[in-house]
Amino acid sequence: MNCWESKIPGCYEIQLRVFQDHRGKFVKTFHQGIFEDQNLETQFSETYYSISSKNVLRGLHFQVPPKDHVKLVHCLQGEILDAVVDLRVGAPTYGQYETFHLTEDKGNSVYIPAGLAHGFYILSEQAVVIYQVSTVYAPQYEQGILWDSANIPWPTDNPNISGKDSNWKSLSEFKSPFVYNAPSFV
Ligand SMILES: Cc1cn([C@H]2C[C@H](O)[C@@H](COP(=O)(O)OP(=O)(O)O[C@H]3O[C@@H](C)C(=O)[C@@H](O)[C@H]3O)O2)c(=O)[nH]c1=O
Numbered sequence: 778m779n780c781w782e783s784k785i786p787g788c789y790e791i792q793l794r795v796f797q798d799h800r801g802k803f804v805k806t807f808h809q810g811i812f813e814d815q816n817l818e819t820q821f822s823e824t825y826y827s828i829s830s831k832n833v834l835r836g837l838h839f840q841v842p843p844k845d846h847v848k849l850v851h852c853l854q855g856e857i858l859d860a861v862v863d864l865r866v867g868a869p870t871y872g873q874y875e876t877f878h879l880t881e882d883k884g885n886s887v888y889i890p891a892g893l894a895h896g897f898y899i900l901s902e903q904a905v906v907i908y909q910v911s912t913v914y915a916p917q918y919e920q921g922i923l924w925d926s927a928n929i930p931w932p933t934d935n936p937n938i939s940g941k942d943s944n945w946k947s948l949s950e951f952k953s954p955f956v957y958n959a960p961s962f963v
Contacts, residue, residue, distance in 0.1 A: 778791060790877055791887070821847075825907070826853065827905070833898070834936035835938075839920060841954050848909070849888055855900070858878060858932065860874055862893060891911075924936070
């Protein structure tokens with residue numbers, strides 16, 4: 778497993794090892810020891826997946842404190858444009874986005890620290906996206922920002938989105954409760 782920090786501190790792209798043979802593929806998406814070695818969260822509380830068709834956009838979502846959480850996102854089937862926006866007040870990248878091209882073929886994941894909004898757009902005919910999150914789903918703490926309010930270069934202006942996702946506040950209207958804790962070095 779290789780891990781690269783993106784321009785957003787604490788947000789990583791992870792390249793998994795893909796074993797391929799005449800039967801197909803074998804990919805391990807999480808290994809406690811390796812995550813500990815990289816100082817990444819290892820206590821995940823829930824795992825879930827969604828199946829979406831082309832042109833669907835889900836997001837941009839997050840849970841606010843005290844139910845905020847780390848997300849580990851992996852595209853099991855198909856191809857997505859994954860995006861995060863830094864909502865941590867005081868972060869050097871506050872308000873900025875980063876995108877990742879997650880595909881079944883590459884076998885890559887995104888590790889998203891608490892305090893980032895997350896969403897993705899489906900590039901393939903269908904995509905299956907699986908997540909691990911470090912706190913359980915708490916609908917009363919679930920919030921979002923409008924998908925097109927953070928300058929993310931989505932491939933379309935007219936994605937297929939849920940009613941809920943069309944009604945979030947824009948990034949500029951959102952009062953962030955997240956505070957950036959810079960990593961401390963001894
Ligand atoms: C996220 C979630 C949803 N649900 C329910 C609520 C609803 O009835 C149904 C679909 O929920 P949503 O419309 O919120 O699903 P979706 O828009 O796919 O939400 C997901 O979007 C991406 C971008 C993320 O980052 C995820 O963490 C999650 O927020 O599933 C749960 O029961 N548990 C959960 O953890």
